[in-house]
Amino acid sequence: MLNMVTLYYFSPTGGTKKVAEIFSSEIAGKITAVDLGMRTVQPESTIGDVAVIAAPVFGGRIPAIVADKVRSLNGTGKKAVTLAVYGNRAFEDALLELNDAVASAGFQIVASGAFVAQHSMAPEVGKGRPDEKDRADICGFAQKVLAKLESAADSQVTVPGNRPYKNSMGIPAAPISNPACKLCGKCSAVCPVGAISLENHSVATNTNCILCMACVSACPEQARILPPPLQAKMEQMLGALKSIRRENEYFL
Template sequence: MLDTVALYYFSPTGGTEKVGMQFAETIAEKVVAFNLGDKKQDLQDAAADLTVVAMPVFAGRIPAIAIEKMQQLDGHGRKAVTIVVYGNRAYDDALLELNDTMMAGGYEIVASAAFIAGHSIVPEIAKGRPDKADLAEISAFAEAVEVKLFDLRQEEKAVPVKVPGNRPYRESGGVPNVVEVSENCVVCGKCVEICPTGAVELISGEITGNPEKCIECMACIAACPVKARALPQEVQTRIGGFLAPLKDVRKENETFL
């Protein structure tokens, strides 16, 4: 078992954090965690036996805010494991984009993986995942990475990990959707606190939203204690219809060593 792992994660609704922590706690005695969505937490280059980066997939890409934060770090040749977490459709170019970012920052990628978690917008898709079987697979992956690290001498570089994806990456973005706020809102401010991009603000006693800053991460919706926030019903219906064929499909996790 390793002594220390530095875990960097972006997890607006909790699924990616769960996957990342399962991996990190399996492979190391101590986990130093950095939540990239926490505006109050200082981002640091953590000297550890291994760097683990866990990111959600948004429409086949890594959220830009998370990429920008990771670009602030200098890997200094440290070994890293990259993980993407997606809601049962596909991860497209996300894992390749994450690996490119990490390698450009001076990290050496020794292993990568793509794991499933419940879809943040359509909770019926991949509901309950990562489940017991997924967690066991994550732990098995961590154990395999530990063996690989042991086999690599301190001065030896790993053979570059090959992952699926295309360059240029698929286009990201699209027309932003405005999160609707119902009359149930009690202006508690939790949505303001948790929003990673500052798209939600409390102004003159009212909660306001900036659609140009919103990345539809669903953090504010998941955090609302009175369920006063939601995407417009027509948006939910459209996305739900698009993903409906995946409701009863169990996508398999993928690992790359």
């Protein structure tokens, strides 16, 4: 086991963080966590020799703010394990894009994984994941990563995906606040891109919204929701995946 890893993660609704923490605590005694979703905190330099870098999959890509923040890290002389966490549909070009960003920051990628968590826009898809079987997969992967680190093997990691990456998804609409909203401001505080403000006793959302669902997940009144037509469309598009279980994949 390693003494310490630095975990860089973006996890608007907690699934990515869950997967990354299971993995990190299996490979290291101490985790220094850096939340890339914090507007005020700039990424710090990696403590220890190994970084774990975890991002959710949005439209088969990684969110642009993750790519930008990862590219600005200094990974020279450090190793990295990359994790893309997706909602049981597909991860497409996300892991490749994450690895490109991590490599351009100077890290040497030793292993990569694509793991499933509950879909943040359609919670019936991948419901309850990561579950016990996922935990076993993640821990099994972690043991393989430790063995690779100990053997000093430096084989290149190849992951699926295409360049150029698929086009970034559009943002059809931002979440809205319904009348149950008590104007507590939690949605505004957690927004990673500062898109939400409280104005004239109502919540305003500007076009910076990346539809990450952090505000929906953070609302204590369940008053922050997707506009009902968009929610219905997502459920219709993803509904067939409710009864399908995608398996975790890893690459060493």
